[in-house]
Amino acid sequence: APPSQPSPAVDALLKFKSSLRNNMPLTSWDASVEPCNWNQGNWIGVLCHNNTIWGLQLENFGLTGTIDIDALVSIDTIRSLSFMNNKFDGSLPEFRRLGKLKALYLSNNRFGGEIPETIFQDMGSLKRLYLANNEFTGNIPTSLTALSKLTVLKLEGNQFTGQIPDFKQKDLKTLNLASNELEGPIPASLSNLNPNSFSEPVWTASKSMSNPPSPTDVKKSKSHAWKIVLIVVIIVVVLAALALALFLFHKKKKHEAALTPSTSVAAATFNAEQVQHQAPPRPQHSSSRTRRADHAKLSFLRDDIEKFDLQDMLRASAEVLGSGTFGASYKAVVLRGQAVVVKRYRHMNNVGREEFHEHMRRLGRLSHPNLLPLMAYYYRKEEKLLVSEFVEHGSLASHIHGNHSLEEQGLDWQTRLKIIKGVAKGMAYLYNELPIMVPHGHLKSSNVLLDNSMEPLLTDYALRPVINPEHAHSLMIAYKSPEYTLRGQTTIKTDIWSFGILILEILTGKFPENYLLQGYDRNANLAAWVNKMVKEKRTGEVFDKEMTGTKNSKSEMINLLKIGLSCCEEDADRRLDIKEVVEKIEELKEGNPEEDYYGSEANTFSVRGNDEDFSFALDR
Numbered sequence: 001a002p003p004s005q006p007s008p009a010v011d012a013l014l015k016f017k018s019s020l021r022n023n024m025p026l027t028s029w030d031a032s033v034e035p036c037n038w039n040q041g042n043w044i045g046v047l048c049h050n051n052t053i054w055g056l057q058l059e060n061f062g063l064t065g066t067i068d069i070d071a072l073v074s075i076d077t078i079r080s081l082s083f084m085n086n087k088f089d090g091s092l093p094e095f096r097r098l099g100k101l102k103a104l105y106l107s108n109n110r111f112g113g114e115i116p117e118t119i120f121q122d123m124g125s126l127k128r129l130y131l132a133n134n135e136f137t138g139n140i141p142t143s144l145t146a147l148s149k150l151t152v153l154k155l156e157g158n159q160f161t162g163q164i165p166d167f168k169q170k171d172l173k174t175l176n177l178a179s180n181e182l183e184g185p186i187p188a189s190l191s192n193l194n195p196n197s198f199s200e201p202v203w204t205a206s207k208s209m210s211n212p213p214s215p216t217d218v219k220k221s222k223s224h225a226w227k228i229v230l231i232v233v234i235i236v237v238v239l240a241a242l243a244l245a246l247f248l249f250h251k252k253k254k255h256e257a258a259l260t261p262s263t264s265v266a267a268a269t270f271n272a273e274q275v276q277h278q279a280p281p282r283p284q285h286s287s288s289r290t291r292r293a294d295h296a297k298l299s300f301l302r303d304d305i306e307k308f309d310l311q312d313m314l315r316a317s318a319e320v321l322g323s324g325t326f327g328a329s330y331k332a333v334v335l336r337g338q339a340v341v342v343k344r345y346r347h348m349n350n351v352g353r354e355e356f357h358e359h360m361r362r363l364g365r366l367s368h369p370n371l372l373p374l375m376a377y378y379y380r381k382e383e384k385l386l387v388s389e390f391v392e393h394g395s396l397a398s399h400i401h402g403n404h405s406l407e408e409q410g411l412d413w414q415t416r417l418k419i420i421k422g423v424a425k426g427m428a429y430l431y432n433e434l435p436i437m438v439p440h441g442h443l444k445s446s447n448v449l450l451d452n453s454m455e456p457l458l459t460d461y462a463l464r465p466v467i468n469p470e471h472a473h474s475l476m477i478a479y480k481s482p483e484y485t486l487r488g489q490t491t492i493k494t495d496i497w498s499f500g501i502l503i504l505e506i507l508t509g510k511f512p513e514n515y516l517l518q519g520y521d522r523n524a525n526l527a528a529w530v531n532k533m534v535k536e537k538r539t540g541e542v543f544d545k546e547m548t549g550t551k552n553s554k555s556e557m558i559n560l561l562k563i564g565l566s567c568c569e570e571d572a573d574r575r576l577d578i579k580e581v582v583e584k585i586e587e588l589k590e591g592n593p594e595e596d597y598y599g600s601e602a603n604t605f606s607v608r609g610n611d612e613d614f615s616f617a618l619d620r
């Protein structure tokens, strides 16, 4: 029933809405419905937790007009605001009056002009600030250097001039200043930062395929940004060499000493620090030897493996595999040459010891040919490590998007089909087997690993119960579905969307292009593109040129494309469920694709080479 008295938050949000122009997308903002009541159909873009509004995420709506800070000030619980990818212009609004904000995302708008020096003065809680790709001019405000909690600052793609301020924050991990008009020396405090922070993606420093640059970022890189990068690279290399020498000396000296886990992790992840430049974790000094031993205990989840202890793992030289949204992963060789992967998770600090153990035991009981088993884990309040086997063949992402030489060709159709089948079976098993229904929550091509026979192994699955809820939203951003963008919740339905995108990715060879955006753009995602091509009767052009198969696979490919699109229905209720997906994939076989839907075959496909082999040509 409609509330008799609208709550103050409702009033405030309606007032906020009234100063926006083009606010048509906000029709669900209606006084007769509570903003956080999902049963009634909650308000679009309002982020809630336990019935409390903690943020607004109004992205890709074409909004203009005024951001009414007065109205927002009266909602005391707001911690995160995103107005990315809209058309707001004018000077930066007075967000300083929202002193408790932890995240402010304003990238890809038309805000401009000089930013007053003091504007960030009262925003001591701010951790993430995105002002990229606007039209800001003048100096970078020095008040930013006083934000002690800042971890990510994105200022690229503006017209900032003058010198780079002296950022001294120890937690600042990502700083992007590329594509501005800055000059002068790089402050010494920044020599520790990842050089790529000055251009764009951290991913170029690692081999991870998960975070490719967006086309706009690439376009916007200007030559002076590269000069800065070069200088920083030299500084970092010199520092790294010094640090390496120190590390080796230290390792030799302390060989016998029992290290506390976090000290050891810092040492073992030394290589990673050069990539990530995270502040190394501080040693936890415990008072007794027993406590140290306890601390250093790995909990094993399976009996069929030879046990090793944390010290073995941490003393082994670690190679960084990459750093994703959840944390960084390292490869370490333990015992008789067995390679394991240790993933160090951020944002799991809210969960208590018992709860964590219980969920790990649940995951440990899972056993399926398409799930990478969890071997062991480590729990301390401020440190969580998950250990699994190292999978030699790498990830699906690296196979689809990596560079292929003549000897090493792209995946053929049969292999792609096998992979997709395995992924579907792994997902179905996961839903069936866990005593509580938990989605995979993080399905993407870098989380599909391939064993020696190219059978897929899902990893990073079902972790939602142990991720801090306030972070889950910003962490699980891969392959975003429309409703995920609105509610920030992973569900079985959002999984199916991700699975559909994975099918389209595997068939087209294209990286889901909205990956780096925070929100869902109905015109800029892989499903929208495929749908558009299908409508234009250009289906043949969507398939990956590197995918070879026999002539007969053509209809199978088209049928799989259909399954992918049926998983990517905007309306979540219309998506297939996992059982249907598995059945349909298993039934995939020759047949006549529906011509009127997919266009005339003669126009869309071409056969190259002999009759048996074909590939799709783009240049017809």
Ligand SMILES: Nc1ncnc2c1ncn2[C@@H]1O[C@H](COP(=O)(O)OP(=O)(O)OP(=O)(O)O)[C@@H](O)[C@H]1O
Pocket: 207, 208, 209, 210, 321, 322, 323, 324, 325, 326, 327, 328, 329, 341, 343, 372, 388, 389, 390, 391, 392, 394, 395, 442, 446, 447, 449, 459, 460
């Ligand atoms: N057990 C494993 N064996 C081999 N490679 C792995 C293993 N686990 C992860 N990788 C690879 O290491 C790289 C880094 O993985 P990581 O899980 O840290 O990041 P990600 O998958 O890119 O992002 P996210 O943190 O969002 O899951 C990825 O390329 C991933 O495919």
